[in-house]
Amino acid sequence: MKKDKAWDAIIIGGSYAGLSAAMSLGRSLRRTLIIDDEQPCNRQTPHSHNFLTQDGRTPKEIATLAQSQVMSYPDVSRLQGSVVRAKKYTEGFSVETADGQIFETKKLILAGGIQDLLPSIPGLAACWGITAIHCPYCHGYEFRTKETAILADGDRAFHLAGMVRNLTANLTLITSPKHFNEVQLAQLKRNQISILDVDITAIQHDAGKMSSLELSNGDIQAVDALYVAAPFVQRDDIYQQLGCALTENGYIKVDGFQKTSTDGVYACGDNSSMMRSVATAVYTGNLTGAMVNRELVEEEFNREVI
CATH class of the missing domain: 3.50.50.60 (FAD/NAD(P)-binding domain)
Structure with missing residues (x-):
């Protein structure tokens, strides 16, 4: 030594x-x-x-x-x-x-x-920092008005929803409604933010630029950006x-x-x-x-x- x-x-x-x-x-x-x-x-x-x-x-x-x-x-x-x-x-x-x-x-x-500590979703790591993002201040402007989803639960998801809703009306929360109280659910509905109670099974992308999410119910959700509260x-x-x-x-x-x-x-x-x-x-x-x-x-x- x-x-x-x-x-x-x-x-x-x-x-x-x-x-x-x-x-x-x-x-x-x-x-x-x-x-x-x-x-x-x-x-x-x-x-x-x-x-x-x-x-x-x-x-x-x-x-x-x-x-x-x-x-x-x-x-x-x-x-x-x-x-x-x-x-x-x-x-x-x-x-x-x-x-x-x-x-x-x-x-x-x-x-x-x-x-x-990213969820083990195929395609997520390749998109991290490109279209799988964490911060509206760092990345949100570039995805304004775009099809956007949020992968988070509870208060963190509710906080992100308000921040991101300021940038785009095309917003979906991927979480269970049971993570929110009645007041939060009413506010999400009033702001026309939908909730999908499903899991993401894979992310379709081209060199980190995502195009869609494969969901556990068999559906395909078109997205340009995914906020992840990892x-x-x-x-x-x-x-x-x-x-x-x-x-x-x-x-x-x-x-x-x-x-x-x-x-x-x-x-x-x-x-x-x-x-x-x-x-x-x-x-x-x-x-x-x-x-x-x-x-x-x-x-x-x-x-x-x-």
Whole structure:
């Protein structure tokens, strides 16, 4: 195993949140190492939206430009790989990569994102991020007025129905009516949103662009887009190894400064925010980098001279 000298900060995850944190730290002259496995959750998404100056560009284009700008700061380094172990010590942390490299750092930033647990419906994975979508703000405008379905239950389905109904009147909920109360059912009916109490058995698509849903009752439902309220898990267990708490919804618990419940560990991006967008990831990463630098400054500036 190869052991490297200590860094000021190590960032696990090098997509938008991690790169944004690294820029804050690089501009503060902090020796920063980004470790990234190059598997962003939006790698299939054709275009990114709702982010000023970058609207309509591909996620890859935005990430490539961001990486080139961040890596222009000489105190920032990047390593392709994945972290499999992390330990906390009195004066900092150590992390070990899958290929056996060990790095030591004063502060640790978790920016690895989350992993969606998609239903095992044939065709869904191929459409994910293209026409099988999760967020009306990120994708809804492109499917305005289109034939749209929502695969979700209960309050989540009702919330999505209201959001998506604002964009298209051609809307169907695929769920059981028993998941709604009488008031909700009346509101769905008033807004002419139909409910299909069936299962999706397969999705017909061409390179991720869906055309129809095959249903368990034998029917074919024509659709252009399907919103899916999929559950998720954290992409790795590093937060658990470090003792970081989760919220009741499964996100890493952070305070207003992106600090986790473990001293010296911060989190940013999708792993700690239900607002899942490039803009939010960049914001939380920027704040995280600034707060890590502030903590380092306070520790160094206030250090007692013996």
